[in-house]
Amino acid sequence: MTVLDAEAPARPAGPVSASLTYARRSLLKIKHVPEQLGDVIGIPILFTLLFTYLFGGAVSGSTHDYLQYLLPGTLALAVVFVTIYSGVTLNRDLTTGAFDRFRSMPNWRPAPIVGALIGDVGRYLLAAGLVLGLGFLMGYRAHGGVLGVLFAVGLVVLFASALSWAWTTLGLLLRTPTAVMNLGFVILFPVTFVSNVFVAPDTMPGWLRNVAEANPISHLVTAARDLMDGTPAGHQAILVIGTAAVLIAVFAPLTTLLYQRRE
Amino acid sequence: MTTRNADLAVRARGLAKAFGETRAVDGIDLDIPTGSICAVLGPNGAGKTTTIRMLATLLRPDAGTALVFGHDVAHDAPAVRRRISLTGQFASVDEDLTARENLVMIGRLHGYSPAAAKTRADDLLVGFELDAAAGRLATQLSGGMRRRLDIAASIIVRPELLFLDEPTTGLDPRSRSQVWDVVRHIVANGTTVLLTTQYLDEADQLADRIAVINHGRVIASGTREELKSAVGAGGIRLRLADPSQRDRAEATLTASLTPHVMKDGDPAALRAQLPAEDLAASTNLAVQVLNQLAQEGIAVTDFTYGQPSLDEVFFALTGESTDRSEVSV
Ligand SMILES: Nc1ncnc2c1ncn2[C@@H]1O[C@H](COP(=O)(O)OP(=O)(O)OP(=O)(O)O)[C@@H](O)[C@H]1O
Numbered sequence A: 001m002t003v004l005d006a007e008a009p010a011r012p013a014g015p016v017s018a019s020l021t022y023a024r025r026s027l028l029k030i031k032h033v034p035e036q037l038g039d040v041i042g043i044p045i046l047f048t049l050l051f052t053y054l055f056g057g058a059v060s061g062s063t064h065d066y067l068q069y070l071l072p073g074t075l076a077l078a079v080v081f082v083t084i085y086s087g088v089t090l091n092r093d094l095t096t097g098a099f100d101r102f103r104s105m106p107n108w109r110p111a112p113i114v115g116a117l118i119g120d121v122g123r124y125l126l127a128a129g130l131v132l133g134l135g136f137l138m139g140y141r142a143h144g145g146v147l148g149v150l151f152a153v154g155l156v157v158l159f160a161s162a163l164s165w166a167w168t169t170l171g172l173l174l175r176t177p178t179a180v181m182n183l184g185f186v187i188l189f190p191v192t193f194v195s196n197v198f199v200a201p202d203t204m205p206g207w208l209r210n211v212a213e214a215n216p217i218s219h220l221v222t223a224a225r226d227l228m229d230g231t232p233a234g235h236q237a238i239l240v241i242g243t244a245a246v247l248i249a250v251f252a253p254l255t256t257l258l259y260q261r262r263e
Numbered sequence B: 001m002t003t004r005n006a007d008l009a010v011r012a013r014g015l016a017k018a019f020g021e022t023r024a025v026d027g028i029d030l031d032i033p034t035g036s037i038c039a040v041l042g043p044n045g046a047g048k049t050t051t052i053r054m055l056a057t058l059l060r061p062d063a064g065t066a067l068v069f070g071h072d073v074a075h076d077a078p079a080v081r082r083r084i085s086l087t088g089q090f091a092s093v094d095e096d097l098t099a100r101e102n103l104v105m106i107g108r109l110h111g112y113s114p115a116a117a118k119t120r121a122d123d124l125l126v127g128f129e130l131d132a133a134a135g136r137l138a139t140q141l142s143g144g145m146r147r148r149l150d151i152a153a154s155i156i157v158r159p160e161l162l163f164l165d166e167p168t169t170g171l172d173p174r175s176r177s178q179v180w181d182v183v184r185h186i187v188a189n190g191t192t193v194l195l196t197t198q199y200l201d202e203a204d205q206l207a208d209r210i211a212v213i214n215h216g217r218v219i220a221s222g223t224r225e226e227l228k229s230a231v232g233a234g235g236i237r238l239r240l241a242d243p244s245q246r247d248r249a250e251a252t253l254t255a256s257l258t259p260h261v262m263k264d265g266d267p268a269a270l271r272a273q274l275p276a277e278d279l280a281a282s283t284n285l286a287v288q289v290l291n292q293l294a295q296e297g298i299a300v301t302d303f304t305y306g307q308p309s310l311d312e313v314f315f316a317l318t319g320e321s322t323d324r325s326e327v328s329v
């Protein structure tokens, strides 16, 4: 067997190269098992159609007016819901023999997680694209132009990537993928609904309004709305970037620590 | 053993790991000289996988120490990981990737450039007779192909120490001997191998040294010759035409050859270890047993003479059958 004595590379892949290799793994998995995108496709379509036609008449008098208000919100909502699957996927991966091999390799240890999160950006972009495509078909007008829409998507994806670290932490703490998914939804439903996604907070009772206005999701949605409407969004955008930084600062080290400790 | 530390690929002392109440590994000592094959032999739940996972830096030992080429698995894990490769008990390949993608990915992680990783993957696919299945997802490979892919992934860069956790469990005889050939080649290239198995014949075929473990402890270790002489040169199994004659047959066997006669779960079957040290004497005894039974009018439907099974090794080593043995030699 001559294949046994090949020349070995000088050193193993560094952190960046290893992470990108794992990101590629995520994308290859999507290619081979496209049905795993069910959630990425289902959630955005469902949210956009359902909420527009269900609440449109009641909230704004017409579905068109409501769509102008709602679409940036469903954009954020759909992408934020898809982030739960980062935790679900990690939890599932941890029990496979493949992860045992990854963890016994001489690379930077968090590389499989970082790589998967990079790969997940592809899923977020796909979810965002679906919401926007559907929105435009239903008659949404983006006064902020292409650039405004791109910045809004960028901001949403940035926030989502930061939030996904919270789910990977959960993915390491809970025992089964289903548990991660259930808890994820239980947390996200109130957090996303008590916000300005569906209705303006000034229609809510005082205490709820305070919560809704302080909710980071509200800042994200306001920033996305302003960007897509072509109105200044600087202040809100900075708040979103700040929240994302805090999420990463808290949950990335926590995820890494739990992952290192994992047996 | 008098081997110096520097010549040891693995040196474990008092290694222990418990999961709640289960003492999966309960004080294991293991020395594996560099360049050799060591087989860890034991039944389900003996602690084989747990031992390997500790040596591969995936589990922290509760107690004891383990050195891999002199590097402590608990305190110097990166140095250990640079020298080892792991083929786990349950496919360590990514099931949602093709055979080729799996190898390219591991090649990239080892530091090959994209082009070099592809060349290396293709060479290995040919070498392991997997080229025809290169584009198939790992889930669609047969058990034997998947095992070969798994081992191929482990030697993309030749490790100094290769862990193989039950590499042939569930494989057909042809696939088994293919895996054995691969293992022999790997060792001929200078890699030390630690493999676990439930089969004595596998340990016998491959290993320089064998450690028999049960309930998380080493109950015997040595070369195959040393182990076999502890067990007896061979054993016989026989099945009677009439189960009601079993007690008589047992008495005959016990009187003529050995106290190690066992009744099987099968009401018509008996097993016995042959005590003789050399094969000629064992063969002679086996013939005598058949003769004697024939003279007493006891009809035998099946008769096998050969190597002791794992169960018989256990019986000989512990005086109990596998599921109850606690006694160490
Ligand atoms: N993660 C775990 N949590 C709880 N118990 C465990 C865990 N891993 C192993 N065990 C227990 O530890 C004992 C030893 O298990 P181990 O997997 O090491 O055995 P093994 O020799 O590899 O068995 P097999 O031949 O079935 O693979 C068993 O009783 C098993 O149930």
Ligand SMILES: [Mg+2]
Pocket (backbone or CB within 6 Å): B048, B049, B050, B089, B165
């Ligand atoms: Mg095992």
